[in-house]
Amino acid sequence: MTLRRRRATSADVAARAGVSRTTVSFVLNARTDTGIPPETWRRIEEAARELGYHPHGAARALAGGASLTIGFVLRQSSEQVAADALLAETLWGIASEARTAGYRVLVEPLSPDGGRYSELLHSERVDGLIVSGPRVDDEELAALVADGFPIIVQGSLPDVPVPSVDIDNRAGARTAVEHLLELGHRRIACITNAPLAYTAAADRLAGYREALAAAGIAFDTALVAEGAFDAASGHAAMTSLLVGADPITAVFVASDMVAFGALRALREAGRRVPADVSVVGFDDIPLARHFDPPLTTIRLPANALGAAAGRALVDRLAGRPTRERTLLPTELIVRESTAGCSKSSGGP
Amino acid sequence: MTLRRRRATSADVAARAGVSRTTVSFVLNARTDTGIPPETWRRIEEAARELGYHPHGAARALAGGASLTIGFVLRQSSEQVAADALLAETLWGIASEARTAGYRVLVEPLSPDGGRYSELLHSERVDGLIVSGPRVDDEELAALVADGFPIIVQGSLPDVPVPSVDIDNRAGARTAVEHLLELGHRRIACITNAPLAYTAAADRLAGYREALAAAGIAFDTALVAEGAFDAASGHAAMTSLLVGADPITAVFVASDMVAFGALRALREAGRRVPADVSVVGFDDIPLARHFDPPLTTIRLPANALGAAAGRALVDRLAGRPTRERTLLPTELIVRESTAGCSKSSGGP
DNA sequence: GCGCGTTACTAACGCGAGTTAGTGAGCCCG
DNA sequence: CGGGCTCACTAACTCGCGTTAGTAACGCGC
Numbered sequence: 001m002t003l004r005r006r007r008a009t010s011a012d013v014a015a016r017a018g019v020s021r022t023t024v025s026f027v028l029n030a031r032t033d034t035g036i037p038p039e040t041w042r043r044i045e046e047a048a049r050e051l052g053y054h055p056h057g058a059a060r061a062l063a064g065g066a067s068l069t070i071g072f073v074l075r076q077s078s079e080q081v082a083a084d085a086l087l088a089e090t091l092w093g094i095a096s097e098a099r100t101a102g103y104r105v106l107v108e109p110l111s112p113d114g115g116r117y118s119e120l121l122h123s124e125r126v127d128g129l130i131v132s133g134p135r136v137d138d139e140e141l142a143a144l145v146a147d148g149f150p151i152i153v154q155g156s157l158p159d160v161p162v163p164s165v166d167i168d169n170r171a172g173a174r175t176a177v178e179h180l181l182e183l184g185h186r187r188i189a190c191i192t193n194a195p196l197a198y199t200a201a202a203d204r205l206a207g208y209r210e211a212l213a214a215a216g217i218a219f220d221t222a223l224v225a226e227g228a229f230d231a232a233s234g235h236a237a238m239t240s241l242l243v244g245a246d247p248i249t250a251v252f253v254a255s256d257m258v259a260f261g262a263l264r265a266l267r268e269a270g271r272r273v274p275a276d277v278s279v280v281g282f283d284d285i286p287l288a289r290h291f292d293p294p295l296t297t298i299r300l301p302a303n304a305l306g307a308a309a310g311r312a313l314v315d316r317l318a319g320r321p322t323r324e325r326t327l328l329p330t331e332l333i334v335r336e337s338t339a340g341c342s343k344s345s346g347g348p
Numbered sequence: 349m350t351l352r353r354r355r356a357t358s359a360d361v362a363a364r365a366g367v368s369r370t371t372v373s374f375v376l377n378a379r380t381d382t383g384i385p386p387e388t389w390r391r392i393e394e395a396a397r398e399l400g401y402h403p404h405g406a407a408r409a410l411a412g413g414a415s416l417t418i419g420f421v422l423r424q425s426s427e428q429v430a431a432d433a434l435l436a437e438t439l440w441g442i443a444s445e446a447r448t449a450g451y452r453v454l455v456e457p458l459s460p461d462g463g464r465y466s467e468l469l470h471s472e473r474v475d476g477l478i479v480s481g482p483r484v485d486d487e488e489l490a491a492l493v494a495d496g497f498p499i500i501v502q503g504s505l506p507d508v509p510v511p512s513v514d515i516d517n518r519a520g521a522r523t524a525v526e527h528l529l530e531l532g533h534r535r536i537a538c539i540t541n542a543p544l545a546y547t548a549a550a551d552r553l554a555g556y557r558e559a560l561a562a563a564g565i566a567f568d569t570a571l572v573a574e575g576a577f578d579a580a581s582g583h584a585a586m587t588s589l590l591v592g593a594d595p596i597t598a599v600f601v602a603s604d605m606v607a608f609g610a611l612r613a614l615r616e617a618g619r620r621v622p623a624d625v626s627v628v629g630f631d632d633i634p635l636a637r638h639f640d641p642p643l644t645t646i647r648l649p650a651n652a653l654g655a656a657a658g659r660a661l662v663d664r665l666a667g668r669p670t671r672e673r674t675l676l677p678t679e680l681i682v683r684e685s686t687a688g689c690s691k692s693s694g695g696p
Numbered sequence: 697g698c699g700c701g702t703t704a705c706t707a708a709c710g711c712g713a714g715t716t717a718g719t720g721a722g723c724c725c726g
Numbered sequence: 727c728g729g730g731c732t733c734a735c736t737a738a739c740t741c742g743c744g745t746t747a748g749t750a751a752c753g754c755g756c
Contacts, residue, residue, distance in 0.1 A: 007470065009712060020736045025714060035733060054466070057473035058415060059712035061406035062741050069454070069473075074440075078651065082437040083634050089430040091439075092422075095457045104473065105455050106417070109443045122355065122402035125417075125452065231638035257635065264640055286431050287605070287635065290579035292612055303426070357742060368706045373744060383703060407742035410711050 008051035016047040068102055070313055071126035074109045075134045085285040086302035093306025101314040121149055127317050130154055130309045152313045156199045165309040165326045169200050172298040172330035173207025176252050176280040179332055181215050184341035185250035189223040191237040193255030204254040227258035234261030242269050249341050250278040256285045256297055274339035284333055294335035356399035364395040416450055418661055419474035422457045423482045433633040434650035441654025449662040469497055475665050478502055478657045500661045504547045513657040513674045517548050520646040520678035521555025524600050524628040527680055529563050532689035533598035537571040539585040541603030552602040575606035582609030590617050597689050598626040604633045604645055622687035632681055642683035649676055
């Protein structure tokens, strides 16, 4: 291990350029209103480059009053995180957006019942937070919001007055079901992605109902089954839906993971997809295109979601006005799990 | 937005407890060698609690010379990150381990061709780095290592003298193939998880060869096909393996994602799994247990991997000796994609 | 009653930058 | 020739905390 030479400080740069530290600070922070002549400017930049100068983060944070760091809080259990196929991509989106504004991202896993936000915020290690998937009853979060801390929720939290960024679950679900309707389906079931206590699940179900209503089809609770995150729940839900006397011709499954189980249940019941039953998923996880058959689904723009959350927080930190709620559009990806309805619903 | 009152500083705590700032610092940093009487100790702790005091991170970093932050560098493209089903879990492992030592985790996405490490390290925003998936030709990384910066590589980087943490790919692959051998299989193919330029792919193939060699079976290049991360590559590889005259009875696919495509190819070729062909995967992604049939695979302990990397870096930062290379064991998870070989290889 | 050792603290410096108030030099104008 | 103005900078303070060196008070032995 070679001996590392001491870091260069702004004083070193000043000495080398033959000016004071203040002037160095002005130049390196691009303060153009200070009337530094181009020649001096150049000399300082050159000295900084030659010395390999990088401002000390902590010193800058202490003096400047901003850590230039944003916190990404995962308000989920370890298992939920592990099962979230799109989390890494979201994180990427946050980080790249943050970086264009000079921020870095600190990740803080916080089990729903476990740790606290306060240390992170009060220690000023982060200038603001993006909180992913908080529960409705997250009191500490509500308190921090009330205290005026810069916080953006990724997801939705109806009762707390905090800016949030989410995808348009309802419109996405509606698009999915409209696709099925356009193909001529009328008996369309729905398997939720999670218990309805989760707002995303409730919203997707609402989108399903909206589409049906717009098409003049009565909502039938017998056609709705509850999934819960994983494929096993989708298998069970689909199986229960198949016992009905009047068979369905299509299903909207509000999660690709759950849809994977549903597809299997259909196969086991001898129903072909899409010949007998069409299936639309939601999320567009990386494997969805490789399902058997490749899954028609609603793409959740994970990267863009992260980027939007990052931008919202950065805007807020810069004092720019922030929208109370940002909803990102989803996109229908048509693959091979959907087809026209063969059984016309009792023709002439 | 309520007006936030000014943060409490250690001076406030000192004033409230009727002592000096120094004494406060001693108590809150639990310096037991300073002979502070219990009564004073208690008074200070109480004052801190009442004021809701949290030490200022930047100030502490500046004075103490350590940021108490570690960087997690993703040396991968955005697409690779999105496709990595286990990344979030690994991150969780790093973060929880880091936290027990008082560290936080800063995530730095760095496309292979894109950004640089230097700013992060030289600005002392992090005390050390965990680098995930660097290329062999990562010159900047090699330079930083040579400069003596505290770095842990997650994965392997044979030519650079840097401590690394990885799973035992070779042993895992060997276990997978041994499982097939114990079931009586003799014609066992292998589909790699990635091109062999990736050390993980080469190691897993080596494990496959070792197991065969130990069983006295000759290695046959015709039984090896190259996968590349996704299911499509597995489908292609499997299809190519099926054209052989002497049919295989088992495949070791060095990635669950790739195995997913392989399973599909088998189904399309009319080969039943496991009746006609047994399949063992690698990684144990969350969906693997829901494959059709549920996939026998080698579990990659993602959380433990992150934790081990975190611990290694924390140890290094604390000046404790660090192992040059840590290899985590994998575990065979037997599900339903493997079964005994029906075709005895030419009995008596 | 002086020296010595504890005990229980505190004063003051330093970390590395941002920032405010100010200063000397040069020039113009009257 | 002096007052005022711009130009090009700088001295010095600040952020909040860790830490070193030091000190005042007290007890104890001789």
